[in-house]
Amino acid sequence: MTDTWNSADKFNREASQWDENPQRRAVALGVAQAIIAAVKPAETMRALEFGCGTGLVSMEIAPLVKTLSAVDTSPEMLAVLQEKIGTFGITNIETSCTNLSASTESAFNEQQFELIYSSMTLHHIDDTAAFLNSISALLSSGGIVALADLDLEDGLFHDDPNEKVHYGFDRSELAALLNGAGLLVTSFETIYTFNKKNRAGINAAYPLFLVTATKKQSVTSF
Numbered sequence: 001m002t003d004t005w006n007s008a009d010k011f012n013r014e015a016s017q018w019d020e021n022p023q024r025r026a027v028a029l030g031v032a033q034a035i036i037a038a039v040k041p042a043e044t045m046r047a048l049e050f051g052c053g054t055g056l057v058s059m060e061i062a063p064l065v066k067t068l069s070a071v072d073t074s075p076e077m078l079a080v081l082q083e084k085i086g087t088f089g090i091t092n093i094e095t096s097c098t099n100l101s102a103s104t105e106s107a108f109n110e111q112q113f114e115l116i117y118s119s120m121t122l123h124h125i126d127d128t129a130a131f132l133n134s135i136s137a138l139l140s141s142g143g144i145v146a147l148a149d150l151d152l153e154d155g156l157f158h159d160d161p162n163e164k165v166h167y168g169f170d171r172s173e174l175a176a177l178l179n180g181a182g183l184l185v186t187s188f189e190t191i192y193t194f195n196k197k198n199r200a201g202i203n204a205a206y207p208l209f210l211v212t213a214t215k216k217q218s219v220t221s222f
């Protein structure tokens with residue numbers, strides 16, 4: 001497993017103001033609604049969000065599932081979510097400061113999930129193929145993964161040119177990686193378009209996809 005491009009310092013610094021950005025809140029709500037429509041979360045499901053941040057998406061999903069593991073590498077982002085959990089008396093979200101891409105010995109090795117999702121986090125993780133394998137190992141048979149992220153972009157979406165990120169994803173390539181991790185793609189849709197002034201100062205449109213995939217059933221041979 002390779003190390004991550006984790007930028008916990010950056011997200012720690014941004015955590016206290018994260019929710020103040022209206023576009024972030026709109027994207028998170030759009031992602032949550034798209035996941036709910038595509039996956040139909042059920043009260044029997046154990047769910048996990050990686051890169052949950054302040055929980056903008058998971059606060060929408062939590063009421064619909066049995067348990068929710070909210071995972072992030074930034075303690076400050078998780079502290080904001082923890083405050084919401086306390087304020088609203090939420091009993092089924094557990095936060096975890098864990099880097100799923102850094103170790104196979106993760107806190108979740110013994111656990112299985114029926115639903116794993118993320119929003120705008122996959123492009124922050126260096127080795128996509130290895131990471132999808134880790135995620136697949138955490139899914140129960142028939143479990144669902146739902147990933148929202150940027151389509152291939154011009155490399156100008158992020159304001160900081162030194163931030164290590166993937167410049168979005170080619171849908172066919174990502175589908176092949178999911179397939180290689182034992183995950184069968186069931187849908188790929190455009191769910192939102194960021195309209196923003198990019199790093200070059202140009203107004204540009206950056207579409208966001210949601211891909212869903214199901215863990216293939218293991219075949220028993222006789």
Ligand SMILES: C[S@@+](CC[C@H](N)C(=O)[O-])C[C@H]1O[C@@H](n2cnc3c(N)ncnc32)[C@H](O)[C@@H]1O
Nearest residue numbers: 004011051052053072073074099119120121124
């Ligand atoms: C762009 S933010 C998105 C946060 C949240 N999903 C939202 O939509 O508001 C990316 C998040 O992923 C987290 N992150 C980056 N690398 C990670 C990793 N390897 N494992 C877990 N979280 C990670 C960051 O700390 C940050 O909170």
